[in-house]
Amino acid sequence: MTWLSACSLLLLLLASASVSDGAVDVDTVPRLIGTVALELPAFVDIHESQDQSLPYIDRLTLYISTFNPFAFLKNDPVYFMRSPGRHLYNLTNWPITQLAKSAVWPNSPDELPSGVVPGYEGVIWSSGFLVPTKTKGKLELFNMNAADPTKTAINIASEDTKDYAYHRVLWKDMDGDGDMDAVTARFHNANKEQSFAWMENPGKAVNGWTQHEIYKDGPDVSFRNVQLVSGGVAMDCFLSAELWHLRTAIYCIRTGANGGWDNPDNIQMRVIDDTVGQAFDLLVEDFNNDGRVDLLLTAFNNSRHAMTGNVFVYEMPDDLFEGEWVRHVIADNFQPAKGNNKMSPGAPQTFYPTEAYRNEMVNSKPRRKWIAVSGDDDGQAYVLRPASDASDDWRPYEKSVIVNSGGETVGTMAVGDMDGDGYTDIILSGYSANKLFVFTYKPE
Ligand SMILES: [Ca+2]
């Protein structure tokens, strides 16, 4: 063995040894590629089509909602752009196309997976808010596989008997007939009336699905579904971030209970925490890699002496209804712009900055996930990075500003590897700044 090859072998050994020790070094904050002008972008998301005949980069579609609070501009446009990964590094003349201008105050573009409604795959767009003239929301399906998706709108909430504002839809078979139904949380007249409901899939692409109310005056905006075990009993549970009730709560039925969610007697409910202020959004994932799912909550404490936002993680107890939900503050001191109805932070999501980082093991465990969180009315976007990868380390996460948008309010972020190069890309809605910000973790 020559001296040179011995050296290379040594380097190789050192390199592999340090990889198992956590050698993938990544900047906490992604690199700004540039911005794209767009009026009042609010919610952005990317969805991946299940059509495996397409190359990965062309399976992705970017969706953007916009809304204008001024009453005389009644309907607000929503947009899409196919294959965003093909346009990441050329931000002039993005081929952003209007999908519809048929709803007021469009919110989150949620996924409509293939197979939920015959012939349809694409997006379900919720809408409506508390701003005057913007209170009657819809749940519109669009088929992105159609030759002209703009002609495919169906409003499954057209049977509403009052004005409801909608923000989220989850697909779940609620009546056991094999098709996925639309579960949603909504509010009427803001803090006056909330309704957690599901709409029954009729097995075809039609308006006005039959409505079933699950719970009155509970979940109103954000919720998640998860299968849990409480005291040894398998349970089907919804966790909620309740904006108007200033709390986070859990609603469960025993898995397979007779009558399911349609029988109110089946529902066991517990308030997890009513000291958080305005609960905005939540995630249910295993944040510390100990094998148990946790609840992450973003909330703005609007009590007069606080007026500051937090990100919490709760560890779930063995008994969901009697045990203690241990709360950790993983980020604090979010400060919204001054004024009525201003809050911070907003929507969170987990991610890994690179594929190599995702695949790296530290002490035989995967890395803990990072969290991208919108600052909402503080005009900024953040990355929260765990202080360490140890499961028992609940010190606050490292909180870094991705960007100050230069405007009062930002919307949400689309996060994912849009061009498939192994580096995560991020598109942020700069609502007040009237532009999209485009980032990547790929070094220059
Ligand atoms: Ca069903």
Ligand SMILES: [Ca+2]
């Ligand atoms: Ca059905």
Ligand SMILES: [Ca+2]
């Ligand atoms: Ca956990």
Ligand SMILES: [Ca+2]
């Ligand atoms: Ca990428």
